[in-house]
Amino acid sequence: MKKLFSLMLTAFVIGNVSAQAVTKLNGAGASFPYAIYSKWFSEYSKENKDVRINYQPIGSGGGIRQLIKQTVDFGASDAPMKSKDMKKAAWPVMHVPTVLGAVALAYNQPGVDANLKLDGEVLSNIFLGKITKWNDTAIAKLNPSMKLPAKDILIVRRADGSGTTKVFSEYLSAASAEWKNKVGIGKSLRWPTGIGAKGNDGVTAIIKQTEGAIGYIDLAHAVKNKLSTVALKNKSGEFVAPTVESISKSAAYFKTSGTDFTASLIDQPGKGVYPVSAFTYILLPVYKKNQKLSEIHKFINWALTDGQKMAADLFYAPLPDSLRKNILKEISKL
C-alpha cells in the first residue's frame, strides 16, 4: 500500500514537472475567426510542442470582458474596443489585425443568376423593406441583361448579436442616410423587416431552403453551400463579387500610423475592392514582458507570416504584405 502510494506521488510530481514545461495560453473572443484560429493553434502547437493555446469563441463582447477581468491572456474581437472599455483595462491594449473577412450577400431565387448586381442604395432599400419584389425597377435597372421574376423578397438576418451584423449595418449606414437614421449601426439591431436566424449556419439554412430569400453571411458559408452571391458596386463604380482577392484588396490602400491598426474598411476606394470587408483583431495586452506574453508575441509573428498562407483555404483573406510588415515591426518594438 505504502509502495503504491509513493509510486503515485512520484508519478504526480513528474507529471506536474513535465506539465510545467508546457506554456498554456488562454484566449477568448470573436467567433468569426474561430475556424482559422483553431487551425493556427493546432498547427502552431505541432511546430512548438511546448506551447498550448486554448481559445474560446464566446463572442467579441465576451472576449473583451474576459480580457479586462484578466481571466484570459489575450482577447479577440471583430470590432475595435470602445475607449470606455480601454480605460477599464489595467494596461493599454494593442489591436493586431490577423486576417480580413467579408460579409457576403447570398440569395436563393430561381431565375436570378449568380452575381446579381446591386449598389448600397438599392441594398439598403431592400433591407428597409421598401423594395419587396425581385423584379423591382431599381434592381432591374442595375441588371438590364437579367430577366427577373416577380417574386417576393424574404430578408434573412442574424438573430444573435454579431460582428457580422455590425459590419453589414456599417456599410448600409454609409450607403443610405435613411438606414443611418432609422436603424443605425450595431451588433443587434431593431430590424424593420425579415426573420432572424441563429448564427451563420442558421441564416444559411433558411436561405438554402426558402425561395426568394436573401441574407448576409460570411464568405466561407456562402462558398461551401454554393449559394449565389451579390456583386456590390464599389467606390470605383465596378461591381465586385466577394472573393479572397477582392477582400484582401480592401486593406491594400490602408495607411497606418504608429501602433493603431484599427480602421473601418467599409467602401474603401481602389480598383477591385470589395466594399463590405473588415479586419478581425487579436487584442494584445501591453505590459512588461513575461514568459507568457513573449510566447503570445512569438505566436503572432508566426500567424502573420507562415499562418497567412492557411487563410485563403478557409475563405479568410490574408493581410496585404505592406501592412503585415508594418504590424510586425511595431510589435517587435514593444
Added chain:
Amino acid sequence: MVEMVSKDNIENNTSSPLKKRGISYKQQDKIAFMILRGFALAIVLLLGLMIYQLFQASAPAIKEFGFSFIYNDFWNPIEDEFGALPFIYGTLVTSLIAILIAAPVSIAIALFINEYLPKALGNLLGLFVELISAIPSIIFGLWGLYYLAPWVKDSLTPILKSTLGFLPLFSGPSFGIGILTASIILSIMIIPTITSVCREVFKVVPSLQKEAALALGATKFEAIKLAILKPSFSGVMGAVVLGLGRALGETMAVAMVIGNSAEISKSLFGAGATMASVMANEYAEADSEIHLSALCLIGLLLFVVTFFVNFFARSITWKAKMRGKKV
C-alpha cells in the same frame, strides 16, 4: 418508556458498531436531520441567491425603464430603448399553443398505454415516449430548422389556409420559420413529461371504480371517462403544469425556429421571439451596460411569468379538488 429502556440497553451493548465510534442513536438522528435540513435549505438559499443576483444585475434597467419595460413593444439595442412586451407575448403564445397540442395527445397516449395495451407492450411504448425527453434541445432545433420548417411551409400552411384562412391567426405569408413551428416543436418536447406524469396519475385511480362502472353496463370508453379521467382531473392538471414549465423556459430549439423578431405578430405564421430566446441570442455580444441589464431583467420577468402561470394552473387544480371534496 419501554422503548427508551431498550434503546439504553442497546447503547450499553459494547458490540454495537455505532457505540464503538462513539455515536449514540440520539446523535445519529440529530446528524441525519441536520444533513437533510442542510440540503433542503441549500436549495431554497440557491433560489433566493439567484433571484437576488438577477435583481441586482437588472437594477439599472429597472431604474431606467420602470414599469414601462413590461408594456413597451420595442427593442432597440442601438438607441438603448427596451421593452419586453413582444417577448412576453411570444413566450405565452408559443407555450399556450404547445399545451393545446400536447395535452390531449399526451392524455390519449397515457390512457392507451395504461388501459388498452398489454403491460409489457405498454412499458415498451412508455419507454419510447420517455426517450423523447432525453433528446437534447439542439437536436430538436436542427430537426425543426431543416425538416419541420419546410414541412410547415409546404404542407401544413396550405391546409390551414384553405380551411381556417379567414382567421387573422392564419393570415399572411408563411416561410416555415415562425411562431407556429416553434409551438409544434415545443409541444413535441413536452409530450413525454405530460405523458409519464399522467400515466402515474391514472395508475393510482382505484380499479374498483372502473370495475364498478363496467359492471353497471358502461362501455370501456364510458368507464374510462367516468372512473379514470374524472377523478384524476387535478393530477392531470398537475402534469400539464409541469409541461408548461418546460415550455416557458425552453430556449435553444425555439431560438432556432421562431424567426427571432421583436414584434407582436397577429398571424401564427409570422416571426416572433420568446424571453428565453432573446437572452440566449443577445447576451454574448451585448456591449452596453443597459442592454445587458435589460436582458437580465427579462430573466427576472421570466421568473415572475413562470410563477404566475404556475400559480394560475395550480389554482385550477385546487378548485377542482375542493369541488371534488364537496360532492
